[in-house]
Amino acid sequence: MRRTHLIAPAALAAALCLPLTGCAGDTRAAEPEPVAPRGLTAQASSATSVHVMWNKAATGDITAYEIYRGKTRVKTVSADRLMVDITGLKPESTYEFTVRAKAEGGAASPLSRPVQVTTRKHTATDDEPPTAPTRLRARASGPRAATLSWRAATDNEEVTAYDIYQRGSRIHSVDGDSTAALVTGLRPGTDYTFTVKARDAADNSSRAGEAVGLTTAGASDGTDDASADTAPTGFRVGTHADDGAHHLDLSWNPPDTGGDVSEYQIHLNGRPATTLMWGAKAPEGRAEHSFFITREAGKTYRVKLRAKLPDGNWGAFSAERTVTTG
Template identity: 55%
Template sequence: MRRVPPRTLLPRAAGAAALLMVLTGCGLFSGDDKAAGPVLSEPVGVTAQAGSATTVHVMWNRPVSTTDVTGYEVYRGTVRVKKLTAQQHMVDVTGLKAKSHYEFTVRARGKDGSLGPASRRVTVTTPAVVAADGSAPGRPGALRGEVDGARAVSLAWRKASDDRGVVSYDVYQGTTKIHSVGGTRTKALLTGLRPGTAYTFRVRARDAADNVSPPSDAVRLTTARGKDEGPGTAPEGFTATARRADGAYYLDLAWTAPETGGDVPAYQVYLDGRQATTVMWGESAPKDKATYSFYIGEQAGARHRVKLRGQLPDGTWGAFSPERTVVTGR
């Protein structure tokens, strides 16, 4: 592989303060750095959603590592606020202040008792408190859902009414809360489900005073059999164009992040059928439009195929975008 000077790698991302590149497909990292055994990595897919003026709902998924996990610790800043079992992947952090900014991270604990690295930091601001509000929101209406492949479903509902405003919507599988989205959203994509499995979902609305609505009507869905990812997890509006600059050609990519109900912290870019790079965002992944540019050589008339896929909130990889073909020098 041709080694490119750092100045020729031109990552660009709309709405992202820091963009980190992990070049995996071209062999830039040698096997000399392999660990002697299984290493506990950080939890993935971490999200934080204000549930009320004094609570935040934190969710995550298990690390992508081969070693056993025996528990999790949730941190607010540098202070540990929750210690949980390995089976728990979400928690409500209570006793917070209204109109306050918080940062959360999650760490996994291995079977030897040691803690793995901290997850990426997620930030959230609690809303203003609503005094003397004893009225719960009305139930969310018209809950409907669609199966999206073997491991995901999408839900949508009609917004609930509340005299002070809805802060969040909680999604329940049976009687267990499994997901939460902001009060301005009326849809969610649930990933990490089992193929060929029947599920029952309901949604409840929550206001700033922590009043919770009655549950919506239930929607029953059965995921498809097999291992395919549904198209709803793929990046949308994907485009690829070649441009010439400083005597070389670059590939400019643009897309819209899939609506997963959480951040899409990383994307894998495939060039000519092989993974070329993994693009990882730091503190803030783009919510909608994203762009990325990288060096592809100096030869005019070279034909390339490119596609990408995003990392879902559960840490798995979603469906690929449509594959685009570009020719340098045209």
């Protein structure tokens, strides 16, 4: 007698799904893993710095890029930045750099192919800066980039790099043979003011050339996100007394710029009061700062702060808090 074997419906469904790429009961699609960025280059800007650039990762929902010197991660930048300056290096030394992409959820790509670069020779006796670049021109290249061009500077030795500044913050560098640069990582619908300085191998910098301004185009979806997500969050203010002096105690979460935020402007009662700059590495995660405010109890202050962003602009203000000493 031939026996008939019964298969439970759930087991049958599982069996049928095995050879198939998808079944009616499983609609989840695997997120593509990020691929290693390509086109990595490293340029020795001086005896102590290197400018690293790469191409945008081709696949994956990229949230950040991590830059490695050898096996050490030295920088993390947001997904819309494709370049970074690595400083504090030794003259006439060879370094190897790689970069990898990070996706939402924490998945990481393999490291890019490595590139090696040797920093320039330090000229200790060279204390003469280059002349300033002239005839700076700028045009917006879409909502998040700008193209700059200028006339070359001269130097008694050699111009090794040009540094691009936005409202006093250096945001990009190019080789000394270049007289143009594409600046990326900007924000849609935002006013920018650029200047350029020339630099030599001894890190002598010229004075800034003439400034030029532009406004980037609006976002492609019609929104203006110039201040979106740039405000510190979770801002808290308290006070404490120490030997007859009252201090303000601040804490906050830095805005998500993809990298360290090392400079903040603190406002009291609607006016700038002080600028906070971290002397060492900016804190990861929640930041804290305390400073003297008065020797009087019962004084009330309205407090808020904002961050200096990687593009050189100030971000949006945090929520304003009110606190009374004592």
